[in-house]
Amino acid sequence: MLHADASNISSRVASSSFFLLGLPGLEKIQVWLSIPFCFIYATALLGNATLLWVIWTEPSLHKPMYLFLSMLALTDMALPTCVLPKMLAIFWVGAQEITFAACLVQMFLVHALCMLESGTLMAMAYDRYVAICSPLSYTSLLTASTVVKLCIATVVRAMVTVLPVPLLARRLPYCHSHIISHSYCEHMAVVKLACGDTTPNNLYGLILSFVVIGGDLGFIFISYGLILRAVFRLPSQEAQHKALGTCGAHVGVIFILYTPGFFSFLTHRFGHSVPHYVHIFLANIYLFVPAMLNPIIYGAKTKEIRDQILSEDN
Secondary structure: OOOOHHHHHHHOOOOOEEEEEOOHHHHOHHHHHHHHHHHHHHHHHHHHHHHHHHHOOOOHHHHHHHHHHHHHHHHHHHHHOOOOOHHHHHHHHHOOOHHHHHHHHHHHHHHOOOOHHHHHHHHHHHHHHHHHHHHHHHHOOHHHHHHHHHHHHHHEEEEEEEHHHHHHOOOOOOOOOOOOOOOOOOHHHHHHHOOOOOHHHHHHHHHHHHHHHHHHHHHHHHHHHHHHHHHHHOOOHHHHHHHHHHHHHHHHHHHHHHHHHHHHHHHHHOOOOOOOHHHHHHHHHHHHHHHHOOOOHHHHOOOOHHHHHHHHHH
């Protein structure tokens, strides 16, 4: 497989195009790396599709928690889908060129879906807080109309907060290199190529990461802290185990999602000693692995879903 080097790309790049390098430093094994990525993607699609099918075909699962879980599953199907086709084109046939417009669209979709996933996890934390800490108020607080409004607000928030990201990137002049050392159009990877003032881009990226995503994470931790306090006050050990089992699945998903995400964000700005191929590889894992593990974790840890899947098998 042929991969154009930086000098060759620079000589033939059009002003309206960028070139994605894939996984810099791992070019010789990119074809082989496509195999696990394809496996993870196929597993993610199958797992999340199964989760959606179980939830929507079983009336007993038509509850707020499972509606939020359906949103998470849809997000986990869409997020790697925005990235994998172009990745495979790079890995298999060296199709590295991407138009500037397509790059901005991919940038918006990737970051908006990540924001949507964070908002959905926050909504799920609120759902578990109300269910465990205020069970008598659950049906009155989380009515069908309230849940739908929460879902719509989560989607709108993701779109509105992320829209400035590609707009700010679009205004920049790219008069130097057009070579993106990444396998997809990640915001900071693109902005680093600009020869203009990138302060607004950097500042807005920090706001999104620490204020919005950090705020989500803070709300989630507070919610689960209050949940744990309420769980250990339950008189029945069986009730404690059931509550901890459900919440344990949620906490596992949170760590899987946020840990590599913040690592990637911090490495772009401060991790100059981190090998570039390690950073880019983990940035891709961040998009693929949670999407694969989420349905497995929820299927194994959520009794209602597990029982429904087992009953279908029988």
